[in-house]
Amino acid sequence: MLLEIQGLNKHFGGLHAVRDATFDVLENKVTGLVGPNGAGKTTVFNMVTGTFPADSGTVVFRGKDITGISAQERVREGIARTFQDVRLLPRLTVEDNVAVGVQKQTGESFAKVFFAPLRVRGKERETLAQAREALAFVGIDEKMWREPASSLSYGEQKLVSIARLLATEADLLLLDEPTSGLDESSLDQFRAVLARLLDDGRTVLMVEHNMLLVRELCDQAVFLATGQVLAVDTPANLMEKEELREVYFGA
Amino acid sequence: MSFIVSLITMICIFGILSVSLGLMTGHLGIFSMAHAALFGLGAYTYAFLTVRAEANVAVAVIAAMGVAALGGAIMAIPSLRVSGDYFLVASFALQIVATSLFENWTDVTGGTAGIPGILRPEVGPLSFVTDIDFMIICLIAVALVTLLTWFVVRSPYGRMLHVIRDDETVAATMGKPIASTKVTVVMVCAAFAGLAGVLYGQYLMYISPASFEVHVSVTIVTMIVVGGMNNVWGTLVGSAIILLIPEALRMMQMPPDVAGPMQQVFFGALLVVLMFVRPQGLFGERTSSMTGRKSTNGSTKNDVQLKTGEPSRVA
Numbered sequence: 001m002l003l004e005i006q007g008l009n010k011h012f013g014g015l016h017a018v019r020d021a022t023f024d025v026l027e028n029k030v031t032g033l034v035g036p037n038g039a040g041k042t043t044v045f046n047m048v049t050g051t052f053p054a055d056s057g058t059v060v061f062r063g064k065d066i067t068g069i070s071a072q073e074r075v076r077e078g079i080a081r082t083f084q085d086v087r088l089l090p091r092l093t094v095e096d097n098v099a100v101g102v103q104k105q106t107g108e109s110f111a112k113v114f115f116a117p118l119r120v121r122g123k124e125r126e127t128l129a130q131a132r133e134a135l136a137f138v139g140i141d142e143k144m145w146r147e148p149a150s151s152l153s154y155g156e157q158k159l160v161s162i163a164r165l166l167a168t169e170a171d172l173l174l175l176d177e178p179t180s181g182l183d184e185s186s187l188d189q190f191r192a193v194l195a196r197l198l199d200d201g202r203t204v205l206m207v208e209h210n211m212l213l214v215r216e217l218c219d220q221a222v223f224l225a226t227g228q229v230l231a232v233d234t235p236a237n238l239m240e241k242e243e244l245r246e247v248y249f250g251a
Numbered sequence: 252m253s254f255i256v257s258l259i260t261m262i263c264i265f266g267i268l269s270v271s272l273g274l275m276t277g278h279l280g281i282f283s284m285a286h287a288a289l290f291g292l293g294a295y296t297y298a299f300l301t302v303r304a305e306a307n308v309a310v311a312v313i314a315a316m317g318v319a320a321l322g323g324a325i326m327a328i329p330s331l332r333v334s335g336d337y338f339l340v341a342s343f344a345l346q347i348v349a350t351s352l353f354e355n356w357t358d359v360t361g362g363t364a365g366i367p368g369i370l371r372p373e374v375g376p377l378s379f380v381t382d383i384d385f386m387i388i389c390l391i392a393v394a395l396v397t398l399l400t401w402f403v404v405r406s407p408y409g410r411m412l413h414v415i416r417d418d419e420t421v422a423a424t425m426g427k428p429i430a431s432t433k434v435t436v437v438m439v440c441a442a443f444a445g446l447a448g449v450l451y452g453q454y455l456m457y458i459s460p461a462s463f464e465v466h467v468s469v470t471i472v473t474m475i476v477v478g479g480m481n482n483v484w485g486t487l488v489g490s491a492i493i494l495l496i497p498e499a500l501r502m503m504q505m506p507p508d509v510a511g512p513m514q515q516v517f518f519g520a521l522l523v524v525l526m527f528v529r530p531q532g533l534f535g536e537r538t539s540s541m542t543g544r545k546s547t548n549g550s551t552k553n554d555v556q557l558k559t560g561e562p563s564r565v566a
Contacts, residue, residue: 072423
């Protein structure tokens with residue numbers, strides 16, 4: 001078990017956004033987080049990555065309780081995420097957008113920029129190599145690497161945001177709606193990237209709305225509605241359950 | 252001749268101010284209206300220590316930059332909580348507090364009368380008493396500040412600043428230390444502003460609160476907006492342009508009672524036109540920091556083999 005979520009709660013004012021969420025994420029598998037809009041999927045993401053703290057409950061990663069540590073420290077522990085709205089930095093080059101993910105950069109210390117310029121330069125060379133490797137991994141054409149990120153198509157931007165996660169060397173990748181808004185060919189690219197991530201030993205937790213894709217891509221699915229985990233099962237079994245279909249499709 | 256020397260000296264001093272504000276605003280996204288306050292902290296600390304306490308010049312310069320940096324640290328505190336327009340208002344308040352301090356802490360600042368009799372530095376056999384010698388000092392100072400800033404912006408540190416500027420949430424999830432970075436950069440920019448204050452006091456040999464009021468902050472902001480706050484050279488050129496405009500208008504030999512208002516009209520018109528035509532300022536942002544350098548052979552400079560075909564551990 002890579003990640004254990006135990007009794008997680010979050011309130012926003014009067015809204016109990018996540019109640020007693022408990023589920024596990026299996027190592028080197030794809031776990032889908034499904035449920036209607038407003039079910040609390042992104043809130044769970046935010047609590048796992050430390051964007052905001054949980055009101056109660058614990059997040060255990062690789063056997064270590066990480067509930068109290070900051071978002072920055074969680075990246076170093078090996079958890080990284082994408083965003084529903086992609087959030088590349090449009091003014092930076094594609095390459096720089098990915099290089100941002102590389103951890104422990106010598107050049108991110110103000111003093112070292114001046115007093116250890118050679119070490120900074122050497123590390124920067126490694127950083128860029130790592131960024132380019134990640135871009136090649138997700139299949140972004142080399143011609144685009146030095147262009148501003150704003151010049152990429154939406155599908156390409158989503159792939160670059162995955163490359164940014166790879167650059168962090170995190171083992172657990174949280175993908176927030178990675179397939180939304182993708183056309184058929186971008187979707188194929190995403191399928192290929194996902195398969196290669198698993199070959200590479202990574203673990204994926206992803207929010208996904210399309211049940212057909214959940215069945216195709218996920219090994220396990222967690223069904224969330226109004227902040228509660230209603231079921232954890234294989235996608236095929238989940239889709240059999242009448243009461244969940246009612247919640248999701250309202251039919 | 253002396254007119255040109257004086258103009259160049261002022262462009263250098265304000266160049267230090269606009270380049271340092273540009274680093275904070277254009278690269279880290281902290282839009283401050285209190286740069287003149289930091290400028291004043293440096294000037295007053297230096298003047299007080301050399302004139303009243305008769306301290307050593309070198310000690311006084313370092314102390315002036317240090318006090319300004321401390322002022323910067325205080326200023327950085329609201330930037331950890333609020334950003335954009337909200338920080339602008341907070342910095343405006345700090346500017347008002349500083350002006351009030353300069354005007355009313357009479358024992359130290361001399362109140363509205365200011366501090367006269369500030370001496371230009373004489374270090375051993377080297378003396379920088381003449382205007383031309385002093386201009387050379389200012390040229391060296393602005394060159395150093397600009398090069399240091401340019402070096403920071405182009406380094407991986409600059410890339411981290413741009414991430415924090417553009418999206419703090421992404422910066423945090425990518426493991427970037429936001430609070431400490433903001434405090435560090437604002438303190439460095441404040442120390443630069445303090446240095447400009449030292450030079451200003453030495454040059455005019457007299458300081459008073461009027462030189463460090465909010466309208467001076469506005470002028471520095473105008474410089475970086477006109478020149479292009481995201482570009483280090485742009486901020487430098489911006490200070491030259493804003494200081495040259497009044498001189499150019501003077502050349503047109505207007506009656507003095509028209510020249511004053513005309514200058515305001517001209518500044519206003521320039522800003523409005525620029526907002527429409529080139530909102531990013533005269534100099535735009537380079538799209539990337541260190542990685543922007545194009546390699547000569549058109550491909551990457553790194554000799555790392557890219558394993559495009561096979562799945563591999565990206566590490």
